[in-house]
Amino acid sequence: MPLVSHATSVxxxxxxxxxxxxxxxxxxxxxxxxxxxxxxxxxxxAYMQYDECWYCMPCEVDCPTGAVKVEIPYLLx
Amino acid sequence: xxxxxxxxxxxxxxxxxxxxxxGPMAAIKAKEKNRGLRVLLLEKAxxxxxxxxxxxxxxxxxxxxxxxxxxxxxxxxITVANDGIxxxxxxxxxxxxxxxxxxxxxxxxVKFEKDGAGEYxxxxxxxxxxxxxxxxxxxxxxxxxxxxxxxLQVQVTNRFMATRLLTAADGRVCGAIAVNTRTSEFLVIRAxxxxxxxxxxxxxxxxxxxxxxxxxxxxxxxxxxxxxAFHAGAELANLECFQINPLIxxxxxxxxxxxxxxxxxxxANNKGQRFIECDYWSGQxxxxxxxxxxxxxxxxxxxxxxxxxxTISTIETILHSNERPSRGRFHEGRGTNYRQRMVEMHISEIxxxxxxxxxxxxxxxxxxxxxPGLLAAGDMASVPHNYxxxxxxxxxxxxxxxxxxxxxQPLVGFDPAQVVAEQQRVLAPTLRTDGFTANEMEYKTRRLxxxxxxxxxxxxxxxxxxxxxxxxxxxxxxxxxxxxxxxxRALELQSILDxxxxxxxxxxxxxxxxxxxxxxxxxxxxxxxADWFCHSMHYKDPNGxxxxxxxxxxxxxxxxxxxxxxxxxxxxxxxxAE
Ligand SMILES: Cc1cc2nc3c(=O)[nH]c(=O)nc-3n(C[C@H](O)[C@H](O)[C@H](O)COP(=O)(O)OP(=O)(O)OC[C@H]3O[C@@H](n4cnc5c(N)ncnc54)[C@H](O)[C@@H]3O)c2cc1C
Ligand code: SF4
Ligand code: SF4
Numbered sequence: 001m002p003l004v005s006h007a008t009s010v011x012x013x014x015x016x017x018x019x020x021x022x023x024x025x026x027x028x029x030x031x032x033x034x035x036x037x038x039x040x041x042x043x044x045x046a047y048m049q050y051d052e053c054w055y056c057m058p059c060e061v062d063c064p065t066g067a068v069k070v071e072i073p074y075l076l077x
Numbered sequence: 078x079x080x081x082x083x084x085x086x087x088x089x090x091x092x093x094x095x096x097x098x099x100g101p102m103a104a105i106k107a108k109e110k111n112r113g114l115r116v117l118l119l120e121k122a123x124x125x126x127x128x129x130x131x132x133x134x135x136x137x138x139x140x141x142x143x144x145x146x147x148x149x150x151x152x153x154x155i156t157v158a159n160d161g162i163x164x165x166x167x168x169x170x171x172x173x174x175x176x177x178x179x180x181x182x183x184x185x186x187v188k189f190e191k192d193g194a195g196e197y198x199x200x201x202x203x204x205x206x207x208x209x210x211x212x213x214x215x216x217x218x219x220x221x222x223x224x225x226x227x228x229l230q231v232q233v234t235n236r237f238m239a240t241r242l243l244t245a246a247d248g249r250v251c252g253a254i255a256v257n258t259r260t261s262e263f264l265v266i267r268a269x270x271x272x273x274x275x276x277x278x279x280x281x282x283x284x285x286x287x288x289x290x291x292x293x294x295x296x297x298x299x300x301x302x303x304x305x306a307f308h309a310g311a312e313l314a315n316l317e318c319f320q321i322n323p324l325i326x327x328x329x330x331x332x333x334x335x336x337x338x339x340x341x342x343x344x345a346n347n348k349g350q351r352f353i354e355c356d357y358w359s360g361q362x363x364x365x366x367x368x369x370x371x372x373x374x375x376x377x378x379x380x381x382x383x384x385x386x387x388t389i390s391t392i393e394t395i396l397h398s399n400e401r402p403s404r405g406r407f408h409e410g411r412g413t414n415y416r417q418r419m420v421e422m423h424i425s426e427i428x429x430x431x432x433x434x435x436x437x438x439x440x441x442x443x444x445x446x447x448x449p450g451l452l453a454a455g456d457m458a459s460v461p462h463n464y465x466x467x468x469x470x471x472x473x474x475x476x477x478x479x480x481x482x483x484x485x486q487p488l489v490g491f492d493p494a495q496v497v498a499e500q501q502r503v504l505a506p507t508l509r510t511d512g513f514t515a516n517e518m519e520y521k522t523r524r525l526x527x528x529x530x531x532x533x534x535x536x537x538x539x540x541x542x543x544x545x546x547x548x549x550x551x552x553x554x555x556x557x558x559x560x561x562x563x564x565x566r567a568l569e570l571q572s573i574l575d576x577x578x579x580x581x582x583x584x585x586x587x588x589x590x591x592x593x594x595x596x597x598x599x600x601x602x603x604x605x606x607a608d609w610f611c612h613s614m615h616y617k618d619p620n621g622x623x624x625x626x627x628x629x630x631x632x633x634x635x636x637x638x639x640x641x642x643x644x645x646x647x648x649x650x651x652x653x654a655e
Contacts, residue, residue: 002511003557010385011501033122033131033561035236036292050562055403058126062388072407075288076327 006028009056011037018067019045028059028068043050080364082653084500089117089232091479092253094239095174095302097128097295098465099455099472100274101222101231106476107272107366108229114483117266121238121275121565125223128276129295129432133216135399136337137189138202138464140210141175145199148172149179152635154205157644158359159435159461160591160604160608162315162612165634167460167471170442174470179210186221188214199249200339204644207333212233213395222328226565237264239301239497240568242271242451243494245489248450250309254489254499256568261507261561265496269488270450273438274472277320277456278576282426282531283523286327288480289516293329293425293457295321299569300576303429305576307440312447312614314439314459314628316583318595320430321363325379325580326423328408330401332379337396340388342381345419346374349557353648358433359646360593367424367532378419390413425560426523427531429576432456432463435597439614444475447616450592452479452488454514491584503554504566512555515566519573522549528575532597534584543581550574565651582623584616593645 010017019025022044029037029046036050044068053073060068084213091107093100102116107620117370120127141151151172156163179197183189190198201207226233236258242267252267269639279294290296307313323344325332337343338356345371346352352571353365367376393415413420432435437459452475455468463471506515520564529542553571558564589605590598613629618624 003514009391019391027394030123030623031126032162032204033127033295034410035122038538050568054290054296056131056295057402058131059130061402070403070406072328072410073288074289076286076291076407077408 001008008047008051009074010051011071013069014058015029015067015069016043016045020065021046025064026063027062030042031058031062033058066075083261084265086265087117090268090483091116091270091272092266093118093274094253094453095128095276096124096233097276097455098130098567099468099475100272101226102456102469102472102475103272103274103479104231105225105229106473106618107480108231110477110480111484112229114480117268118226118231118233119239119266120235121236121258122235123235124226124233125219125396127297129298130218130365130400131295132402133218133399134212134465135215136209136211137179137210137393137466139174139175139462140179140199140334142179142197142199142210143176145207145351147637150206151208151638153366153641154203155462155566155641156633156635156637157642158497161610161637161642162435162591162614162630163461164441164459164575164631166631167440168444169634170474170512171463171470172466174319174361174474175466178466178470178473180305182221188212195217202335202338203357211336211339213399215399223580238565238568239275239305240503242305243310243495244448245491245560246607248310249489250451251489254496254565257504257561257562258565261564264390264501267488270452270482271452272475272479273302273306273453273457274455274468274475275305275457277430277432278303278429279428280519281431281523281576281580282428282526283426283520284329285423289519289523291329293324293613295430298456300572301569302453303438303579304572304575306451307444307555307579307617309448309451310617311451312439312616314437314612315434316429316613317587317613317617318360318435318592319580319595320428320434320436321532321594322358322425323363323366323377323422326421328404329425330396330404332396332420332422337379337381337392339382340392341390342379344422345378345380346456347376349380349419350520350651354650357649358647360434360595360601361648362593363424363595364593364597365649370424377422379422380419380509382418386416401647419554427526427580430456431459431461431581432467434592435461436458443478444471445478450482503564503568506558507555507564509555512557513552514557515563516568518549518552518556519566519570522546522577524571525549526580530577531583532594534596534598536585536600539581539585545624546574546577546581579615579623582625583613586615586625587613600605
């Protein structure tokens with residue numbers, strides 16, 4: 001069957017003013033157990049690429065600049 | 078031997094699969110036993126923050142500390158809580174290793190609660206004995222483990238997901254195949270011994286919210302370990318004894334028994350009344366919980382609003398900062414404050430997990446599975462009610478057994494056709510451009526698990542479930558993965574489907590009810606000790622299907638009198654006559 005994409009909200013937000021990924025930081029991407037964060041190839045900032053989150057928070061707690069904010073996924077709120 | 082451009086082959090003495098809790102301890106103890114051994118720790122995520130204890134832990138649920146309990150008392154309690162179906166020698170090995178492991182972790186820098194005199198501050202939660210040791214500052218467990226892995230020069234390989242074990246002509250394990258979750262590169266690892274510590278099968282049932290990753294277990298633990306053991310020919314024990322936990326409604330955090338219980342919190346019905354004597358998680362407790370939900374007295378609540386402000390803020394600090402720190406945000410979002418009203422609770426999705434119940438790959442007291450050279454520990458191994466300390470102790474035992482095995486056994490070869498076949502299986506979804514996605518196939522599988530397999534278990538429903546799951550299996554021919562991340566999910570889906578088939582077959586095999594809600598069979602409502610006082614063993618038959626056999630319960634090392642065996646069946650508080 002053919003595939004389509006549909007939009008969904010993601011529970012993790014990165015404050016791009018605080019994120020220092022362009023200086024080489026990848027901490028949040030490294031620690032996430034579900035591997036759902038990535039560095040955006042154009043913007044050079046971290047972002048949530050997949051809505052597959054356990055809201056466990058290593059990304060937020062380990063970020064050196066406090067750029068990451070984890071919220072509860074909408075379906076469980 | 079080369080298999081193509083995307084395959085690297087490495088050699089080690091001991092391969093540990095899963096770098097969560099039990100896996101790191103297996104690697105550490107193997108190295109401590111023999112520093113000359115090469116030990117490779119393979120992890121799907123990143124060892125620094127992987128597994129159930131990724132953020133730390135609130136406490137030890139099952140600590141056997143001198144002065145509070147003896148190993149014999151603990152073995153008895155766990156035997157009774159499991160309706161007698163336990164391999165006591167393995168529970169005893171855990172109980173005896175419990176206190177030395179606490180001392181070891183303490184010495185490495187893990188913080189446990191102590192009183193003014195420096196003694197461990199033990200709390201009573203179980204029905205009979207005192208086994209809970211709080212860790213209000215338990216966030217550093219992973220850091221401590223990581224430091225020790227570095228110190229002992231364990232080789233850590235992150236972001237590789239093991240997909241199948243390699244076996245030699247004589248049936249022994251001799252390595253594994255793994256796939257990089259970001260590049261889809263293959264790694265073939267040759268090893269003398271393999272320790273499986275890949276956690277629970279936590280993505281089996283679907284949480285009531287419908288969110289695939291809103292599971293009680295860390296969703297990386299999707300049952301890969303169970304599936305790999307099954308395909309390598311290992312026997313899996315008592316899988317029908319599902320894991321089902323009492324959680325905050327819609328939030329996958331545990332709450333009641335271990336943290337709030339010792340401080341005066343309890344489970345209450347919609348009248349604010351206590352209905353179970355003991356909040357320790359057992360099948361019997363879950364049955365009473367379920368009955369209350371069904372019987373018109375639900376919802377069931379976590380009751381804290383009667384406690385003093387000081388106590389509530391202590392509870393808040395622990396629950397909102399340690400193992401599930403997003404809990405505070407969840408409550409905030411709903412305007413829930415422990416001080417003002419009770420918090421709604423619910424029953425979790427089903428899973429396999431020995432850490433909390435008794436469904437796991439069979440292991441003896443040396444952590445040995447039924448496949449030579451293959452060890453297992455933690456949530457996926459059959460030692461019941463293991464929890465975190467069990468993963469550490471049995472992981473340590475597995476590491477020592479593996480080291481001893483390596484001292485005597487050579488590295489053996491395997492038929493390269495195994496690798497080629499596995500490459501084809503793994504890569505098949507990447508060769509398609511249309512079909513079904515892993516996400517939708519996973520949703521469907523887990524929705525079927527909820528509809529047909531979760532207790533109360535009804536024979537006719539489980540048979541329909543099997544038919545529908547077989548249709549999903551047919552659809553694997555159309556599974557699509559467009560990039561390495563989707564491929565990881567596609568492989569996970571296949572483990573989930575294997576576990577769903579095992580859950581159905583195992584539940585149908587045991588024609589009695591046992592372990593409270595965990596195996597409540599409506600068509601066979603009573604326990605039948607004459608025919609079923611045994612372990613049920615599930616394994617792969619020569620045609621790839623699921624075979625079963627009974628394994629007698631070994632003679633107890635700690636005798637339990639008949640009148641003691643029923644203790645966990647008397648958990649309901651009788652309603653006072655009006
Ligand atoms: C929310 C929660 C709260 C808990 N609270 C307590 C508590 O307060 N006290 C207590 O004693 N116990 C508690 N437990 C139980 C305890 O944490 C577990 O029993 C224990 O940590 C299990 O250890 P493990 O090594 O088996 O699994 P884990 O620590 O989960 O490790 C499994 C590892 O295997 C990896 N893995 C999975 N598949 C693969 C694969 N194919 N290839 C490579 N790696 C793979 C995973 O990424 C993971 O890192 C809790 C559990 C949960 C989920
Ligand atoms: S850890 Fe923080 S600073 Fe580093 S990449 Fe992630 S968001 Fe950016
Ligand atoms: S909360 Fe956990 S799962 Fe979600 S993005 Fe952060 S680290 Fe990953």
